[in-house]
Amino acid sequence: MAxxxxxxELRDAGLRVTAQRxxxxxxLREHRGHLAVDQIVEQVRARLHAVSAQxxxxxxxxxxxxxxxxxxxxxxxxxxxxxxxxxNHHHIVCRRCGAVGDVDCVTGSAPCLDPSNAxxxxxxxxxxxxxxxxxxxxxxxxxxxxSA
Amino acid sequence: MAxxxxxxELRDAGLRVTAQRxxxxxxLREHRGHLAVDQIVEQVRARLHAVSAQxxxxxxxxxxxxxxxxxxxxxxxxxxxxxxxxxNHHHIVCRRCGAVGDVDCVTGSAPCLDPSNAxxxxxxxxxxxxxxxxxxxxxxxxxxxxSA
DNA sequence: CGACAAGACTTGATTGGTTCCAAGAAAAGA
DNA sequence: TCTTTTCTTGGAACCAATCAAGTCTTGTCG
Numbered sequence: 001m002a003x004x005x006x007x008x009e010l011r012d013a014g015l016r017v018t019a020q021r022x023x024x025x026x027x028l029r030e031h032r033g034h035l036a037v038d039q040i041v042e043q044v045r046a047r048l049h050a051v052s053a054q055x056x057x058x059x060x061x062x063x064x065x066x067x068x069x070x071x072x073x074x075x076x077x078x079x080x081x082x083x084x085x086x087x088n089h090h091h092i093v094c095r096r097c098g099a100v101g102d103v104d105c106v107t108g109s110a111p112c113l114d115p116s117n118a119x120x121x122x123x124x125x126x127x128x129x130x131x132x133x134x135x136x137x138x139x140x141x142x143x144x145x146x147s148a
Numbered sequence: 149m150a151x152x153x154x155x156x157e158l159r160d161a162g163l164r165v166t167a168q169r170x171x172x173x174x175x176l177r178e179h180r181g182h183l184a185v186d187q188i189v190e191q192v193r194a195r196l197h198a199v200s201a202q203x204x205x206x207x208x209x210x211x212x213x214x215x216x217x218x219x220x221x222x223x224x225x226x227x228x229x230x231x232x233x234x235x236n237h238h239h240i241v242c243r244r245c246g247a248v249g250d251v252d253c254v255t256g257s258a259p260c261l262d263p264s265n266a267x268x269x270x271x272x273x274x275x276x277x278x279x280x281x282x283x284x285x286x287x288x289x290x291x292x293x294x295s296a
Numbered sequence: 297c298g299a300c301a302a303g304a305c306t307t308g309a310t311t312g313g314t315t316c317c318a319a320g321a322a323a324a325g326a
Numbered sequence: 327t328c329t330t331t332t333c334t335t336g337g338a339a340c341c342a343a344t345c346a347a348g349t350c351t352t353g354t355c356g
Contacts, residue, residue: 016325016330017325018324018332019323037313037314054315054335057314057315058332075219075220075227078312079223079313095272101267119240119249119250119251119283120283121278121280121281121282121283122281122286123240123280124243124279125279126276126278128275129274129275129276130273130274130275131271132272133270135268138270164302164303165352165353166303166304166305166352169304184342185343186341198306200307201343202305202344205342205344210304226341226343227342227343
C-alpha cells in the first residue's frame with residue numbers, strides 16, 4: 001500500500017517518480033524518527049541495490065522543496081530529515097547526546113508565536129526547539145552526581 | 149569604562165582575563181547584532197594587532213559557557229554570536245538573505261514552551277526561531293511579482 | 297618582587313558535512 | 327519514440343570547526 005501512496009504523492013507534488021525518491025520517502029515514513037543523510041543512504045541501500053549519496057541529497061532536496069519531508073538542523077548537528085505530516089510539531093534535543101524527540105504543539109496558539117514586533121519581518125513560520133536531557137542522559141547525570 | 153566593566157565581568161564569571169576575550173566581548177557589546185565568527189575575527193583584529201581565529205573560537209566557547217555571550221545557529225547559517233543580557237528573546241531569520249533580527253518575548257509564558265509531553269526529556273530551554281522575509285527581501289519579492 | 301603551574305594563545309594541519317561540477321547512462325512521461 | 331529529467335561515478339572544492347604541539351600569559355603564592 002505504501003508504495004502506491006508514495007508514488008501518487010510524488011506525482012501529486014509535481015515530482016517525477018523515481019525509485020530513489022520513493023525509497024527515500026519510504027525510509028523516512030517507516031523510521032519515525034529523525035535521520036541524518038548517512039543513515040538515510042544506508043537504509044535506502046538496503047532497499048535498492050546501489051544508490052549514490054548524491055542521489056539521496058538530490059532526492060531530499062526535492063522532497064523538502066515539495067514539503068513532503070522536513071529538514072531540521074539543530075545547532076551542532078548535521079541536517080536531519082523526517083517525514084512530515086504537515087502538522088506543526090516541534091523538537092526537543094538532548095544537550096549531551098544529540099537525540100531528537102518530537103513534541104506535539106497546539107498549532108499557532110502561543111502568544112509568543114505571533115510576534116507583534118517583528119521589526120518589519122514577514123513571518124511565515126515559528127520553529128520551536130527545546131533543549132534538555134534525554135531520559136538516558138538523565139540517568140547518567142544522576143549516577144555521576146550520586147557518586148561525586 | 150567598558151574595559152573595566154568587561155575585565156570585572158570576565159573575572160566574576162570565573163574566566164581569566166585575556167586581551168582576546170575582552171576584545172571579543174567588547175566587539176559583541178558594541179555591534180548590537182548577530183555576528184559570525186569571521187566578522188568577529190575581523191573586528192577583534194581591528195583592536196588587537198594579531199589574533200588567531202583559534203583564539204576567537206576559544207574565547208567564544210568560554211564566553212558562551214559563562215553565559216556572557218549567546219550562540220545561535222539558524223539552519224543553513226554558520227554559528228552567530230550576540231552579547232546576551234540574560235533576557236529571553238528570540239530570533240527571526242530571513243529565508244532569502246539570512247538576516248537575523250531580535251524578537252522580544254514574554255519570558256516563559258507561552259503554553260507551548262512548557263511541553264507536557266516531552267517524552268521523558270528534562271527541558272531547560274525553549275528556543276524559538278521565526279522564519280520569514282526581512283523588509284528588504286519583501287521589497288524584492290514585490291518587485292518581482294509586479295514585473296512578472 | 298620573582299617564580300611557578302595552570303590555563304590560554306599561535307601556527308599548521310585535518311576533519312566533517314555539504315555542495316558543486318562534468319560526462320555519460322538510464323529512466324520517466326508525453 | 328523522443329525529450330527532458332534524473333541518476334551514476336568520480337572528483338574537487340568550500341566552509342566551519344576541531345585537533346595537536348609548542349610557546350606565551352595569567353594569576354597566585356612564597
